[in-house]
Amino acid sequence: MQPVIHARGLHKAYGSTIALDRVDFDLMPGRILGLIGPNGAGKTTLLKAILGLAPAQGELSVLGLNPRKERTKLLEQVSFIADTAILPRWLKVSEALSYLQGVHPRFSRDRAETFLRRTEIRTDSLVRQLSKGMLTQLHLALVMAIDSQLLVLDEPTLGLDILYRKQFYSALLEDYFDENKTILVTTHQVEEIENLLTDVVFIKNGKFCLNMPMEDLHQQFTEVRVTNDRMIPADAPQPIHTRPILGGKAMIFENADRSFLSTLGDIKTPNLADLFVAKIQGGRTDA
Amino acid sequence: MRKFSTQIKREFWECRTSFIKAPMVTAGILIGLLLLGIAPWHHRIAGLIERQQMAHPQVSVFGSDVFSELSKHQNVTTDAGYLVHGFAAVYTIFALILLLVLAFYFTDTLYSDRRDQSILFWKSMPVSERDTILGKLAAGVVGAPAIYAGAALATGAAFLLIFVVYAGFIWNIPVPAAGAMVGTFFTCGLGLVLGWLLMAAWYLPIFCWLMFCSAFVRKAPFLMALGGPLALIVLEKWVLGSHHAFQIIGSHIAAGFYHFQLVINNLSALPDQLMATVSALQFWLGLVAAGALLSASVWMRANRWEI
Numbered sequence: 001m002q003p004v005i006h007a008r009g010l011h012k013a014y015g016s017t018i019a020l021d022r023v024d025f026d027l028m029p030g031r032i033l034g035l036i037g038p039n040g041a042g043k044t045t046l047l048k049a050i051l052g053l054a055p056a057q058g059e060l061s062v063l064g065l066n067p068r069k070e071r072t073k074l075l076e077q078v079s080f081i082a083d084t085a086i087l088p089r090w091l092k093v094s095e096a097l098s099y100l101q102g103v104h105p106r107f108s109r110d111r112a113e114t115f116l117r118r119t120e121i122r123t124d125s126l127v128r129q130l131s132k133g134m135l136t137q138l139h140l141a142l143v144m145a146i147d148s149q150l151l152v153l154d155e156p157t158l159g160l161d162i163l164y165r166k167q168f169y170s171a172l173l174e175d176y177f178d179e180n181k182t183i184l185v186t187t188h189q190v191e192e193i194e195n196l197l198t199d200v201v202f203i204k205n206g207k208f209c210l211n212m213p214m215e216d217l218h219q220q221f222t223e224v225r226v227t228n229d230r231m232i233p234a235d236a237p238q239p240i241h242t243r244p245i246l247g248g249k250a251m252i253f254e255n256a257d258r259s260f261l262s263t264l265g266d267i268k269t270p271n272l273a274d275l276f277v278a279k280i281q282g283g284r285t286d287a
Numbered sequence: 288m289r290k291f292s293t294q295i296k297r298e299f300w301e302c303r304t305s306f307i308k309a310p311m312v313t314a315g316i317l318i319g320l321l322l323l324g325i326a327p328w329h330h331r332i333a334g335l336i337e338r339q340q341m342a343h344p345q346v347s348v349f350g351s352d353v354f355s356e357l358s359k360h361q362n363v364t365t366d367a368g369y370l371v372h373g374f375a376a377v378y379t380i381f382a383l384i385l386l387l388v389l390a391f392y393f394t395d396t397l398y399s400d401r402r403d404q405s406i407l408f409w410k411s412m413p414v415s416e417r418d419t420i421l422g423k424l425a426a427g428v429v430g431a432p433a434i435y436a437g438a439a440l441a442t443g444a445a446f447l448l449i450f451v452v453y454a455g456f457i458w459n460i461p462v463p464a465a466g467a468m469v470g471t472f473f474t475c476g477l478g479l480v481l482g483w484l485l486m487a488a489w490y491l492p493i494f495c496w497l498m499f500c501s502a503f504v505r506k507a508p509f510l511m512a513l514g515g516p517l518a519l520i521v522l523e524k525w526v527l528g529s530h531h532a533f534q535i536i537g538s539h540i541a542a543g544f545y546h547f548q549l550v551i552n553n554l555s556a557l558p559d560q561l562m563a564t565v566s567a568l569q570f571w572l573g574l575v576a577a578g579a580l581l582s583a584s585v586w587m588r589a590n591r592w593e594i
Contacts, residue, residue: 053410055590075413088301088405093298103295103414 002064004029004150004182007051009058012045012206019045020056021206023185027199029149030179034193035186037203043186046203047154048185051080063149077103079143080152081107083173087139089128093121100142112145115175133164140168151176153185157192165189190273200272202279203247218269222253228266236264241278251279290414294422295430298396303390306431311436313384318445332458367467372445374443374475375551375585381439382483382547386490389427393497397588398508416533416588420581422497427494428487429441434485440476447472474554481557482550485564489543495580500588539573 005027012020019042027033037043038112048054052067052074060067065074087096092118116123119137122131130138136156143151155164175194177183187193201215202210212220224239225246226232237260239251253261253268261267270278299306394498397420400406409419462468473524487494500512520533546560564570 051411072415073412074369075411080411082407082411086401086404086407089403090301090303099293099297102296102411103290103412105413190420264470 001028001121003027004031005060005062005184007049007058007060010046010049010056010060011058012042012049012054012056013203015111018206020049021057023206023208024209025201025208026144027184028180029182031198032177032183032185032196033199033201034190034197034272035184035201035203036272037186038280041203041205042206044182044205045110047080047152047184047186051075052154058145069098070152076251078148078150079146079148080244081139081143081156082154085133087127089126093124093125093129093130093138094123096127096138096142097123100146104146106147107142108145112141115141115144115171126203136164140171144171149181151183153183153187155187156185157187157189165192169193172270173186178214190276191271194272197272202276204280210275217275220255220263221270221275222256222258222267223274224253224261224265224267225249226251230265232264236260241281242272243274243277250274290372291422291425293427294414294418295324298346298430302392302426302431302482305392306340306400306426306436309384310386310435312382313381314335314438314442314445317380317442318449319356321446321449325449340457349375353584367463370447370471371475371552373446374472375548377446378439378475378551379548381435381442382486385432385435385446389431390497391421391492392427392431394501394508394512395499396427396502397502397584405558415452417584420588423493424581426441432483432487436476436479439479443472443475446506454525475551478551478554478557481554485550486543486547486559487571488564489539489546491577492580494576495577495584499580499584499587502584503591535569542567542569553558 003026005025007023007025010020010023010025012018017030021042023046035043035046045056049056049060050067050069051061052062054209055068061073061076067074091099097109099113101109112122116138119134119141121134121138121141127135140156151204157168160168169192172183181243185193185197191280197214199213225245225248230248237253237256240254241252242249244250248265251264252274258267400409451462451468455462464472496515497508497512500515501508504511516532516536520530520536521534524530542564546564549556549560
C-alpha cells in the first residue's frame with residue numbers, strides 16, 4: 001500500500017531558525033494522525049509543506065503528487081481547515097455552497113446541505129453574522145461534503161467551547177471518516193483527540209521526538225504511581241519524567257520492564273498529555 | 288469553464304456594492320437629475336408661449352409653432368444625430384465611475400484576502416493562481432463593465448423616452464423620426480461597448496500594475512500603486528532632468544480615453560481608431576508590460592504570501 005504522505009529529509013529554515021530538521025515521515029491511508037508539539041515546534045511549517053503552500057527542501061510526496069508543483073491537482077484530493085478559520089466575511093452561506101460546487105469536482109452540495117440542516121446555520125446568512133462555533137460548523141460541513149482522501153486540520157477547534165469541540169470530532173468520526181480517508185490533525189487540546197487517534201507524532205524544534213501507532217504506546221511507556229512511603233530500589237531504571245501527585249509521585253518510564261515496575265506501585269499507560277510533557281520537557285522533573 | 292465562471296461570480300459576490308449597486312444608483316441619480324432639469328426648461332417654454340400669446344392673442348401657439356419660436360432663441364433641430372452627444376455624455380459618466388471603481392478593485396483584490404487571512408480558504412480550493420488572477424482580470428475588464436454598460440444603456444433609453452414624451456407629447460414639438468432615434472440609440476450603444484473594449488485594452492497595463500501591487504505589498508497597496516510611478520517620475524526629473532516616464536504614462540492614459548471618446552461619439556471612427564491603436568508601438572509595449580505584470584502577480588500569489 002502506498003503511503004498518503006511520504007517525506008524524506010524534509011527541511012526548512014527561516015534564517016537561522018530551523019523549523020523542520022530533516023524529518024522522515026510516512027502516513028498510511030486510513031489512519032488518524034495527531035501532530036502534537038509546543039508553539040513554534042514546526043507543526044504549521046510541516047502542514048504548509050504538505051499542502052504545497054510553502055516550499056521545503058527534501059523529498060515530499062502527497063498522494064503521489066509533488067505538493068508545490070501539482071498543488072491544484074492535489075487540492076482536489078486534499079482538504080484542509082486552518083486554525084485561523086478564515087471564511088471570507090462577505091460571503092453568504094449559499095454562495096460558499098455554490099462556489100465549492102463550481103470549483104470542486106468532489107464536492108457534494110446535497111451532503112453539505114444535509115450537514116447544515118443539523119445546525120442552526122441559515123443558508124442566507126453572511127459569514128460575518130455567524131458565531132465562531134457556527135463558523136467552524138460551516139467549514140466542517142463544507143469539508144465533510146468533499147470526498148477527499150486526506151483531510152488536514154490545523155487547530156480546528158481553537159477558541160470553541162467544549163460542546164462545539166466534542167461535536168466537531170464526533171461528526172468527523174461518524175459522518176466522515178472511513179478506511180479510505182486519512183486525517184492529519186494538530187491541536188493543543190490533546191485530551192480531546194486522544195481516543196480518536198490511531199497514530200501520534202510529537203514534534204519539538206523541528207524534529208519528531210515520538211512517532212508511533214497508539215497501540216504501541218503501552219508497550220513502550222509505563223506510568224507508575226509511587227506512594228511517598230515506598231522506597232525506590234537503587235537499581236531501578238530512570239524515569240523519563242516524574243511529577244508530584246496527591247500522596248506520592250507519578251513516574252513515566254520508557255522501555256522498562258512492566259513486571260518490575262508493578263512492584264513499585266500501580267501501573268498504567270500514561271495519557272497523551274502527560275506523555276507529551278514528559279517527552280517535550282525531557283529529563284527535567286517538575287518541582 | 289464552469290470553474291472560471293464561478294471565479295467571476297465570486298468577484299461579484301465580493302464586490303456587490305461597487306459592481307452592481309453603484310451603476311444602478313448612478314442610473315437612478317442621472318435619471319432623477321434629468322427630470323429635475325426639465326423644470327427650468329418647462330418654465331422657459333411656458334414663458335415663451337405666454338409672450339407670444341400676449342403679442343398675438345388671436346393666434347394659438349402650439350406644436351410646430353413652439354418649435355419655430357424656440358428656433359429663434361435656441362439651436363433646436365430634429366436631426367437624430369445630435370442625440371449621440373447626449374448619449375455619449377451619459378456613457379462617459381458611467382465609464383469614469385467604472386474606471387474609479389476598477390482602480391480600487393484591482394489595487395485591493397489580491398491584498399484583501401491576505402489582510403483578513405481568508406486567503407487560506409481560497410488556497411484550500413483546487414483553483415490555480417493563474418485562474419484566480421485571470422478570473423479577477425476578466426471580472427474587472429469584462430464582467431463589471433457589462434453591468435455598467437447595462438445601466439448606462441438603460442439610462443440612455445430612459446433619457447430618450449423622457450425626451451420623446453416631454454417634447455413630442457407634452458408640447459407636441461416635432462421630434463426626430465422613431466427609426467432614426469432607435470437607430471442612433473443602438474449605434475451609440477455599440478459604440479459604448481466597442482469603445483470600452485478599446486479603452487480597456489489601452490488600460491490593461493495599468494490594471495495589471497495595480498493588481499501586481501496588490502499581490503506584492505505587505506501593507507497599503509495604493510501607496511505602491513501611486514507612489515511607484517510618482518517616485519519614478521520625480522527620480523527621472525531629478526537624476527536625468529527629463530520627463531519621459533510622465534510622458535509615457537500620461538500619453539497612455541490620454542490615448543485610451545481619447546479613443547473611447549471618439550468611438551462613443553461617432554461609431555464610424557472605430558476603424559480609424561483601431562488602426563491607430565494597432566499601429567502604435569506604445570500600445571503593444573503596454574500589452575507586453577501587462578503580460579509581464581500578470582505573470583509576476585501569479586508568481587507573487589504562489590510564492591510571496593507567507594509575508
